[in-house]
Structure formats: structure tokens, C-alpha cells
Amino acid sequence: xxxxxxxxxxxxxxxxxxxxxxxxxxxxxxxxxxxxxxxxxxxxxxxxxxxxxxxxxxxxxxxxxxxxxxxxxxxxxxxxxxxxxxxxxxxxxxxxxxxxxxxxxxxxxxxxxxxxxxxxxxxxxxxxxxxxxxxxxxxxxxxxxxxxxxxxxxxxxxxxxxxxxxxxxxxxxxxxxxxxxxxxxxxxxxxxxxxxxxxxxx
Numbered sequence: 001x002x003x004x005x006x007x008x009x010x011x012x013x014x015x016x017x018x019x020x021x022x023x024x025x026x027x028x029x030x031x032x033x034x035x036x037x038x039x040x041x042x043x044x045x046x047x048x049x050x051x052x053x054x055x056x057x058x059x060x061x062x063x064x065x066x067x068x069x070x071x072x073x074x075x076x077x078x079x080x081x082x083x084x085x086x087x088x089x090x091x092x093x094x095x096x097x098x099x100x101x102x103x104x105x106x107x108x109x110x111x112x113x114x115x116x117x118x119x120x121x122x123x124x125x126x127x128x129x130x131x132x133x134x135x136x137x138x139x140x141x142x143x144x145x146x147x148x149x150x151x152x153x154x155x156x157x158x159x160x161x162x163x164x165x166x167x168x169x170x171x172x173x174x175x176x177x178x179x180x181x182x183x184x185x186x187x188x189x190x191x192x193x194x195x196x197x198x199x200x201x202x
Contacts, residue, residue, distance in 0.1 A: 023194060026194075030190040030194055030197070031186060031189060031190055031193070044069065044072070044073045045073060048066070048069060048073060049130065051066055052126075052128045052129075052130070055098070055127075056128050061094065061095050062090075062091065062098075062124060063091055064089060064090055064091070067090060067094075067120075067124075068083070070120065070123050070127065073123075074135070076120060083113075083114060083115035090113045090114075090116075093109060093113045094113070096109055097110045097121075098128060103167055103170060107121050107122075107125075107167065110124060111163055117161070118161040118163055119137065122134070122135060122136035122166055122170070123135055130184075131184070132174075132183075133170055133184055134183075134188025136165075136188070137188075138154060139191070139196060140188050140192045141169065142195050143192070143194045143198070144172060146198065151165075151168070152165075173188055
């Protein structure tokens, strides 16, 4: 594999580099692989994306029960107790965050909600605007490193992401999305499938 690293300045120019050629070529196959999940996970994800569509259209707000469903979907159970123990309800802060026009403001407000961090914040944003955001997780982050992007290493599990990490990650998803004509939500899905396939190979 080409060992050339892709810097943030190159990302800004939209330069993907040859290291991503195979990934882009295999994109559809990776998406098909990602669909091989358990039926209940697909059902829960479909329901959450329908709720996100209603939020996007102004028909409802995200509620604490919805956040708990997102935590269950993304297997973030350690966060659930912190959210349940919070003295304030998250609905108003969720609505405030989604009303902001800029990514950074949305993320920072979401991450101030007790129990939230960049992973859960990106999940909420992805469910609300799947055409603009993708799920942030360790497999997808590691996949970008394998593909040549100059990203700091993160723990194998447990997150450890910052708001700056999440912003850079979403920027990269959009750039790859332009190269593949796919929304960021699908780019993140393909990255996760790529990471899992690579782990099975080595």
C-alpha cells in the first residue's frame, strides 16, 4: 500500500490520492457487506432514521427516550446511566444544537449535554441529516488511517474522540462522498465494513 499520508491541507483541496483507489472501486461491495447485520439492528436503525427525518422536517424533537434508543443502537450503554442521572432533560439542548448553522457549534452544544460526547453527537447529527453527516466510531476512524489519512491514533475501543476529531472526520467523509457520489452516512458505513474486512484478513 502507498505509505504517503494525506494531510489536512490536502483534504481541504479535496485531494484523495491514489491510496484510496481500491476503496473507491470496492465501495458498492463494502456497502453490500455492511447490510449483513442482524434484523433487529436494521429495524432499530430504520426507525431512528425515520424519527430523524421527522426532526429534520420540524414535526418533532429528539427526546430522551430517542437518545436511549440511539445508545442501544450504537452499543454505547455506559453513557445511558449518565444521561438518566442528569438533572436536566436534553430536549431543549438538542433542539438548540440542531438550530445552529455550523458543524462546530452543533457539536459543541451537543457535547455539553450530560452523557454526550462526539460519538453520540455525530450519531444524532447523522440521523437528522444523513446527507451531511456519518457515524463516528473506532473502526471507521482506523480505516481512514489505513487508507492514508493523517489522523492521530485512538484507543481500540472506548472512543476518546474530541470535537476537533469529529469535525475533521466529517470533513473527510464529505470529500470521499464527492468522489464516490455517496452521502457521508454511506461513506462511514463502507469505512466500517472495510475495517471489519481487514481485521478478518489479518
